[in-house]
Amino acid sequence: MAVEFNDEFLRSxxxxWKVPVGVxxxxxxxxxxxxxxxxxxxxxxxxxxxLVRDVNRSLASGDVDAE
Incomplete structure (x- = not known):
């Protein structure tokens, strides 16, 4: 069974996803x-x-910046 995704879905x-900080x-x-x-x-x-914990670890270690 093949699954196809439309262009709009792939663009989304x-x-x-944005992980909010300070919450x-x-x-x-x-x-x-x-x-x-x-x-x-x-x-x-x-x-x-x-995913959230990975992002928080990266923020804490300085690997990424909060936007």
Whole structure:
């Protein structure tokens, strides 16, 4: 079974997701999950939590800057 995605969906994925700073980890997870749902995705909370923690670790280590 092949899955095809339309261009609009692929463009929305290219934009990525914004993880808010200065809020609790739970609020970060909820915000990212809401963004994913707006893109038509069905996010997995554990996966989003892992993504949020990776971003927070990168911010703490100075690997990335908060925008």
């Amino acid at each position: 994925l290219e934009q990525g 609790s980890e739970d609020e970060q997870v909820r915000a990212v999950m809401a963004q994913m749902r707006e893109q038509g995705l069905d996010p997995n909370r554990a996966g989003v939590l892992r």
